[in-house]
Amino acid sequence: MTAASQPSAAVLDGQLLGRLDRRRPGLLVGSLASGALALVFIYCWGYQIANGIGVTGINRPVFWGFYIINFVFWIGISHAGTLISAILRVTKAEWRRPVTRSAEAITLFALAIGGLFPLIHLGRVAIFYYMVPYPNSRMLWPNFRSPLVWDIAAITTYIIGSALYLFLPLIPDAAVMRDRAAAGLRKRFYAVLALGWRGTAQQWHSLEWGIRILAVGIIPVAVSVHTIVSWDFAMTQTPGWKSTIFGPYFVVGAIFSGIAVLMIAMALLRRGLALEHFLTDRVFNNLGLLFVTMSLVWGYFTFAEHLTVWYSGDLFEKNVHHVLLHGDFAVPFWTMVVVNLVIPVAVLSFPRGRRPLPTALVGCGVLVGMWLERFLIVVPALSTPRLAYSIGDYMPSWVELGIMIGAVGVFACLYFTFTQLLPIVSVWEMREGWRHGGSGEAGGATSDAAATSGTAAAPVPGGGGA
């Protein structure tokens, strides 16, 4: 990295903050398109509530369908952020600096959508709160033995935790935005977010401790969330579901699909917001290595799961196994193996494959593959019950498809809005990287950076007007 390619503080401010002051037509088009998709989501859900859950394609014996598949899928994607960014923060990986915020935003929005799916899936959504332990006159409590109740506890904890984890590092940047904004609604908005941040040493100290505690604390939460999601399946006696490997398998799959989304989002942001200075080739190289590792681990878990099932010779397990590997579900199954294992290993093993475009494309394939994985967990096991008389089939209805596609729109809509309002790369953390000098991607203190180091000690002046 030469000094010439070093972004100076001015460039940093100009690129990361300045772009928030003007509108980019591309983003506007994206926002409108995703907004339209979000309307599809709202319409389909409304239609289902008005007419009954029967407008879906689920039936007996396939009582769970696209909603549960998408629930697991989105919760998996949510692991893009908090978990990965927390691991990188805890291990003090310098190249995390430009990545963390976009990852954390993905987490929060994916969780919000993932958390909606179990509610969409309910037969009577109006009384979903029966699952919540709230004090009531009849002293009725939810059934704490049910994995669904664990789900509620785990996902609520994760949403609150990841919202805090996104918000805390945002405070200094919000203060900068507040100080830059002209008086008006925008200024008030940032002022609320900044929580009266003035950049005092005491505040920096508290902030750093807060982030440190959250980063360590959020890791077990993230692991537990997807383990508990897996227990929705593994705690049953259903052939194809009851498996001790499901906990770690789901966690690995979640991190895997999380990185996939991160790769796509970063490639898009780099292009769309001209962030080449910050999301450098080295960042992509490192994430690509992590990506291929997760692909191999995922492949190993898949192999281990299916080998033990096949070897057991259990009649009912073998029935499920058969439709999966050779029967009705063979095409999606082997597609999944190709896009999740063969292609990532073939592409990402080489340095040339770990560049923005190839990694993003591999990421798209992995997203498809991980969605298929969840489909192959939910549907074949249910459609192959023990009593052969009840063997069934499943075809989603337009309502389920509409909600599934619409959910992507809701996600994109939230994400576009976020990037329009707040810096998607953490400005103060990038500056901090300079201050540490040389250790980071943006390291190697140039004379320019050194000149600004006086302010870098308190990177965000915080403005007296706060």
Add this chain to the structure above:
Amino acid sequence: MTRWGMAIDLDRCTGCEACVVACAAENNIQTVGEEQAREGRVMHWLRIERYYEGEFPNVRTRFMPVLCQQCGAAPCEPVCPVYATYRNPEGLNAMVYSRCIGTRFCANNCPYTVRVFNWFDAEFPAPLDSQLNPDVSVRPGGVMEKCTFCVQRIQAGKDEAAQEEREVADGDIRTACQQSCPTKAIAFGDLEDPDSEVSKWAESPRAFSLLGDLDTRPGVVYLSGSEWREPAE
């Protein structure tokens, strides 16, 4: 203590499905229509499974009435997040319709696939509404249901015995399927009472539990003299 149980003699069953009709009439079961039935949404609490043995033309059909097994260790119960299904003191897997929010987790965890779901609100256009059983609630859409062992008849039998100031005698309470079976293939009563008909049937060397190795401890016992015990692969 009472443990309600049922015994079904498969060697007597002719597969006539009178029990299926009786069950639907007794329990106000929704009729879903052709289109929904094609989608796998029939709501029968009791179904006659048919299995075929041999090659055409030497085919033999086996019938097996399958209903909620009222398990002693029911897989459906622990997974329900809201206690909409629970085990009552008399050994029934009771359903609390007003509590059910429709997660359908119980149905996924039932090894016998006997739970059925109200995909839509039930419709009983006139004059069907006048044949509804007043002792049984009509379930709203989005709610799970299944065989109750005709709990309303159990309740009525107990009430009657209480009014006459006596114990419930074996044979006082008959389920709808039992009552309508032309070959008397179904016995119902108290499994804890060694002298009851159902207990004697359950003692038979022909008795077995469906998917017995799961150890769900069903309250339904099947009797079959043939080597065929469970559905073939």
